[in-house]
Amino acid sequence: xxxxxxxxxxxxxxxxxxxxxxxxxxxxxxxxxxxxxxxxxxxxxxxxxxxxxxxxxxxxxxxxxxxxxxxxxxxxxxxxxxxxxxxxxxxxxxxxxxxxxxxxxxxxxxxxxxxxxxxxxxxxxxxxxxxxxxxxxxxxxxxxxxxxxxxxxxxxxxxxxxxxxxxxxxxxxxxxxxxxxxxxxxxxxxxxxxxxxxxxxxxxxxxxxxxxxxxxxxxxxxxxxxxxxxxxxxxxxxxxxxxxxxxxxxxxxxxxxxxxxxxxxxxxxxxxxxxxxxxxxxxxxxxxxxxxxxxxxxxxxxxxxxxxxxxxx
Amino acid sequence: xxxxxxxxxxxxxxxxxxxxxxxxxxxxxxxxxxxxxxxxxxxxxxxxxxxxxxxxxxxxxxxxxxxxxxxxxxxxxxxxxxxxxxxxxxxxxxxxxxxxxxxxxxxxxxxxxxxxxxxxxxxxxxxxxxxxxxxxxxxxxxxxxxxxxxxxxxxxxxxxxxxxxxxxxxxxxxxxxxxxxxxxxxxxxxxxxxxxxxxxxxxxxxxxxxxxxxxxxxxxxxxxxxxxxxxxxxxxxxxxxxxxxxxxxxxxxxxxxxxxxxxxxxxxxxxxxxxxxxxxxxxxxxxxxxxxxxxxxxxxxxxxxxxxxxxxxxxxxxxxxxxxxxxxxxxxxxxxxxx
Numbered sequence: 247x248x249x250x251x252x253x254x255x256x257x258x259x260x261x262x263x264x265x266x267x268x269x270x271x272x273x274x275x276x277x278x279x280x281x282x283x284x285x286x287x288x289x290x291x292x293x294x295x296x297x298x299x300x301x302x303x304x305x306x307x308x309x310x311x312x313x314x315x316x317x318x319x320x321x322x323x324x325x326x327x328x329x330x331x332x333x334x335x336x337x338x339x340x341x342x343x344x345x346x347x348x349x350x351x352x353x354x355x356x357x358x359x360x361x362x363x364x365x366x367x368x369x370x371x372x373x374x375x376x377x378x379x380x381x382x383x384x385x386x387x388x389x390x391x392x393x394x395x396x397x398x399x400x401x402x403x404x405x406x407x408x409x410x411x412x413x414x415x416x417x418x419x420x421x422x423x424x425x426x427x428x429x430x431x432x433x434x435x436x437x438x439x440x441x442x443x444x445x446x447x448x449x450x451x452x453x454x455x456x457x458x459x460x461x462x463x464x465x466x467x468x469x470x471x472x473x474x475x476x477x478x479x480x481x482x483x484x485x486x487x488x489x490x491x492x493x494x495x496x497x498x499x500x501x502x503x504x505x506x507x508x509x510x511x512x513x514x515x516x517x518x519x520x521x522x523x524x525x526x527x528x529x530x531x532x533x534x535x536x537x538x539x540x541x542x543x544x545x546x547x548x549x550x551x552x553x554x555x556x557x558x559x
Numbered sequence: 560x561x562x563x564x565x566x567x568x569x570x571x572x573x574x575x576x577x578x579x580x581x582x583x584x585x586x587x588x589x590x591x592x593x594x595x596x597x598x599x600x601x602x603x604x605x606x607x608x609x610x611x612x613x614x615x616x617x618x619x620x621x622x623x624x625x626x627x628x629x630x631x632x633x634x635x636x637x638x639x640x641x642x643x644x645x646x647x648x649x650x651x652x653x654x655x656x657x658x659x660x661x662x663x664x665x666x667x668x669x670x671x672x673x674x675x676x677x678x679x680x681x682x683x684x685x686x687x688x689x690x691x692x693x694x695x696x697x698x699x700x701x702x703x704x705x706x707x708x709x710x711x712x713x714x715x716x717x718x719x720x721x722x723x724x725x726x727x728x729x730x731x732x733x734x735x736x737x738x739x740x741x742x743x744x745x746x747x748x749x750x751x752x753x754x755x756x757x758x759x760x761x762x763x764x765x766x767x768x769x770x771x772x773x774x775x776x777x778x779x780x781x782x783x784x785x786x787x788x789x790x791x792x793x794x795x796x797x798x799x800x801x802x803x804x805x806x807x808x809x810x811x812x813x814x815x816x817x818x819x820x821x822x823x824x825x826x827x828x829x830x831x832x833x834x835x836x837x838x839x840x841x842x843x844x845x846x847x848x849x850x851x852x853x854x855x856x857x858x859x860x861x862x863x864x865x866x867x868x869x870x871x872x873x874x875x876x877x878x879x880x881x882x883x884x885x886x887x888x889x890x891x892x893x894x895x896x897x898x
Binding site: 281283284287402405406431432433434436438439440441443444445447448449451452454468471472475479481498 | 590592599600605606609613709710711713724796799800801802804806807808848849852853855857858859861
């Protein structure tokens with residue numbers, strides 16, 4: 247017997263010994279889109295932290311914005327025999343095949359923060375915010391703040407994006423209940439600061455200096471931050487002369503609120519790990535899980551802004 | 560206005576000027592108060608001022624682009640250079656105590672280095688300009704994201720606030736800055752033989768070289784200048800929102816800049832540089848954007864309206880359309896004579 251023939255069984259034994267703790271703690275795979283924005287980075291960190299808190303061995307894969315990388319990652323999770331897969335799909339279509347493979351391997355897949363157009367029976371559930379409810383929450387805050395009397399200008403997101411369409415329709419539906427609330431101007435600022443500033447400048451000019459504008463509703467915080475600068479440059483006081491309400495809760499908007507330049511923001515909830523792991527646990531216990539678990543964030547006001555900014559910066 | 564190739568005031572050169580005039584008049588009918596200009600707090604204020612104010616970054620990029628296109632090249636990387644110079648401005652302002660002039664110099668140097676890279680790929684390695692600059696167009700945004708760490712870096716500096724939104728002698732400072740750069744460029748091109756050299760390289764690089772013109776050096780200079788103009792635009796755009804947005808700053812601006820050069824009547828096959836008309840072209844595009852924003856048009860129609868009007872301007876400019884209309888008119892006249 248030579249050394250070589252001894253090594254193989256030894257290595258196998260070691261591997262079995264090393265991997266034995268994984269029988270105790272569940273192993274999940276998480277395929278993330280990438281780290282293109284601050285929000286996505288905090289989503290990744292939140293899910294990793296949640297996994298650690300629950301003693302889950304989380305295998306993380308960054309797809310760098312490519313669907314093929316995500317499909318590869320999901321296949322390798324299946325090959326490793328994980329207990330569940332979290333998938334933040336970069337696009338809506340083209341998932342049927344790989345989801346079917348996971349289904350056949352009896353591994354539950356939870357979609358994170360975005361949907362897919364595949365057959366809903368192929369995945370366990372989707373954990374995501376409801377953009378319509380975000381829009382409605384912004385509208386209801388504004389209605390309460392102005393007693394239902396407000397001429398609003400709206401900064402839309404990129405035309406055709408689901409966030410822009412649904413935030414608008416949720417907001418429109420809510421203010422439709424108040425006869426004296428109406429959107430007097432609405433244009434796309436492409437979700438960017440520069441876009442929000444340019445559009446707000448033209449609104450202020452078109453509305454005779456902005457005296458008739460009661461509030462600005464921006465589909466994201468970045469556009470609101472641009473609009474705040476435009477309002478200041480028109481010699482008006484943002485948050486006072488013109489109310490500013492937006493969605494996402496990025497750190498800079500908390501700074502603006504603390505400085506008295508913005509009124510309210512609604513968080514696009516990045517803490518999706520908890521509900522996702524709960525859903526898989528419930529499924530394993532044989533419970534029924536709804537196809538869409540809504541994980542909406544709260545509305546933040548200036549009173550907590552300074553503390554939130556310190557915590558998030 | 561200074562023209563490098565002195566165009567005669569024929570229909571072709573008049574077309575952009577008339578288009579701009581008609582566009583402004585048309586908008587003032589749709590949006591009352593569009594033409595109003597007043598003095599607020601000692602500086603000039605109004606929608607027309609906004610147009611010039613907003614147009615400066617694209618106008619600067621278009622001026623650089625006009626010279627590159629004049630040498631039969633094209634620069635697709637301008638948007639990425641904007642992102643890079645904005646990122647450099649923001650990161651240096653936040654992380655160092657350097658004087659704003661030094662920071663600005665570094666941002667401009669970064670842009671010129673990008674231009675040098677483009678120029679070297681085109682001249683030394685003989686890569687086609689559209690491919691050579693495509694590389695930086697794709698990679699440049701990545702470089703900018705690396706510099707900013709993928710976040711929007713916000714900064715506060717009196718100096719850059721002034722460049723973004725300040726006023727000088729009642730005029731927006733950035734407009735003054737753009738005028739200085741455009742006029743200086745026009746003077747250098749027209750009062751020296753440089754403009755002619757650029758155009759001859761664009762018309763025929765090989766025969767220019769045989770005549771003793773250093774084609775390579777000239778092409779290199781064109782790309783470095785385009786990098787400088789883009790960097791300047793990047794500084795203005797970052798100063799405007801007091802932050803560097805690596806993902807979005809200058810996104811698709813290369814297309815607007817190329818369009819401005821084309822509206823000016825320059826051919827993409829090189830040999831002609833019309834600086835003055837390029838400025839008009841840039842103003843036409845910005846007037847369209849501002850007009851659409853103030854008109855109350857639903858957002859989903861923005862692009863189609865913009866494209867239709869640009870198409871109309873280009874059709875007016877095309878000599879073939881004019882010949883067609885002329886021949887039709889003549890036919891109509893002839894037939895009326897026969898009757």
